Amino acid sequence: MGKTALVIGGTRFIGRHTVSDLLDHEYDVTIFNRGNHDNPFADDDRVTHIAGDRTDRSALASAAESVTPDVVIDCVAYQPEDVAAAVDVFDAVDGYVYISSGAAYGAEIIPKRENRTPLRPCSDEQAIDDSGETYGNRKAEGDRIIFEAAKSGVNAMAVRPCIVYGPYDYTERLDYWIDRVANYDRIIVPGDGQNIWHRGYAGDVASALRIVAEEGEPGEAYNVGDQELVTIEEMVDLIADALKTEIEVVAAGERELAAGGLAPTDFILYREYPHILSTSKLAALGWESTSLSEAMADTVAEHRESDRNGSEYDPGREAEERVLAILDTL
Template structure:
């Protein structure tokens, strides 16, 4: 039996991962988290309740783990404190990082060797989203400088079952419900996405004892766009919406922000990352993108298509669409 500790694990990525790992009877799983998010899931799996950003991390130092999968590492000091008390027999520490660590994220097929962000003393303990990439980059440097074998995985925007962010779902919901959809810059800017099933599968595949100490991008699709997402979604759903273009100047004039108001939109032609290293090193095949969209749509169909919490509301969309159609 392999003793596996999962830090986090009951929200999105971790929930999908544990559903996968729990099917393998050679894994002795333990979850360490605060017991706040979805506390009732996985009743048969051992849990250690505690806050990783406190002295509660000492609770995990009493066991000789084979593998640690860190899904909730947002603050460098927390990682330092965890590593201090671990035993040498740890086979591997698997850290889930992010493509947000890159110094330049507006690139074409960015490689793992590209420069990553610095983290100054203020960012080190900052809790705002603006320092997210800096803190994750510092966490990477900490594990890389440690005595432990490690694998660092850098997903891009993750989507799929249990996604609480609604960022990709925003566009699926548009394709399902509306005959006119507001899209930024023709919806043709390219970006990468990571399907949660592929991320969970990759995490399991990296749970091997062999020396690694490597960093990998993990992107299911290295080059897609809002237009392609809407095209695939409409095909699956049997809809045919009209796409109404809004250029970035119009959106900025109306205080519509990239990413938050227009989910997954970055005002750049490219923001995508190469995945060849992980595919070749671990002999992986990722899910066909259209199939992943189909499966994700099936999931939201089972939920009854709730209104997305992310992105601008429909009333504002209609107002902006009306402005654009009058101009034309």
């Protein structure tokens, strides 16, 4: 009898990659979601879809009873109460994995390590909020629920990704940079170009979720991200290599950007203080990340087939041109 997996979510970005990884490792997969998005696995007889709202406990329990999964991957637990319901409903599975976040960490330490770097607090008000400002707080509270459930014998674990990129990324964060490199030969990067915001390839996050479900220790959290980190300037160079084009990367500091009416934070994937997660704990389970060149090539190839361009993050090319003109006079 084959292994069975229930993926809560499963049709978008990380969930989509997770289903594909599970299928590649001979799991029979059931997707549980509301069905509000196109199902890329609709024609795959190895994948079953159950429609339901994960915030409806009875619907979640019904899915658990119908599937009796060996492992559960929870891609869409955004409120602590979602995690609390899941660890109760799935208290008998071999592995329940909650997707947390590197944003759960509450201290700026390099690198951020599981069991050592403090987590964010979460007030009662934050626990029921749904804004971006409380995202990390709510993810941290979900982690604490995982830890407590494991003490009661539930095989529950958390995986904390950093910024995730890869094919089918509906956030379009990296799409902005790919679009810039594809259309211009001079690209502004903010600051000195050496900013580091740890990123992780979606396919590697997917394999981490499966490996933690199979090999992880209940009550533990595992960071995931590229094992080789690159600066924002090096990231742009990787994109150019994947596009087989040549570009000039121009670093612009706060003063130069201000002359064009811009600030470093106007550029997506810029973070003043480095955000770096240790991945050694996950690697000890046998996990490895994909080479950066391969990961970026896959990401760029899918981008070119999509209609995404990251335009919502565009600081304005005219403003950038003003900054470039100023830098050319220095």
